[in-house]
Amino acid sequence: MLFHVRMDVAIPHDLASQERDKLVAAEKARALELQRAGKWPHLWRIVGQYSNISVLEVDSPDELHQILSSLPLFPFMRIEITALTQHPSDLAAQP
Numbered sequence: 001m002l003f004h005v006r007m008d009v010a011i012p013h014d015l016a017s018q019e020r021d022k023l024v025a026a027e028k029a030r031a032l033e034l035q036r037a038g039k040w041p042h043l044w045r046i047v048g049q050y051s052n053i054s055v056l057e058v059d060s061p062d063e064l065h066q067i068l069s070s071l072p073l074f075p076f077m078r079i080e081i082t083a084l085t086q087h088p089s090d091l092a093a094q095p
């Protein structure tokens with residue numbers, strides 16, 4: 001199952017910079033791990049915003065929730081999810 005996921009990050013300004021750096025490094029390590037596992041095929045920065053557009057490929061909505069809630073920045077994110085399915089006019093869907 002494919003999901004389009006938008007993550008808007010808002011780390012509190014009063015968080016110590018060392019803590020912030022640790023969180024961001026841990027987020028990157030987890031994101032790379034999930035990309036290498038094939039679970040996170042697209043990760044794009046939204047220009048001019050501390051936000052990303054991602055596509056995640058998972059077995060179920062439960063797995064998506066488990067993955068997103070495992071992210072170190074999860075407590076500081078607003079997340080919007082759109083479930084995707086193949087468009088009938090997609091070239092890949094043609095007989």
Ligand SMILES: O=C(O)CC1=CCC(=O)O1
Binds near residue numbers: 028029031073
């Ligand atoms: O910077 C972001 O958009 C949040 C994030 C997701 C994966 C990652 O490494 O950072």
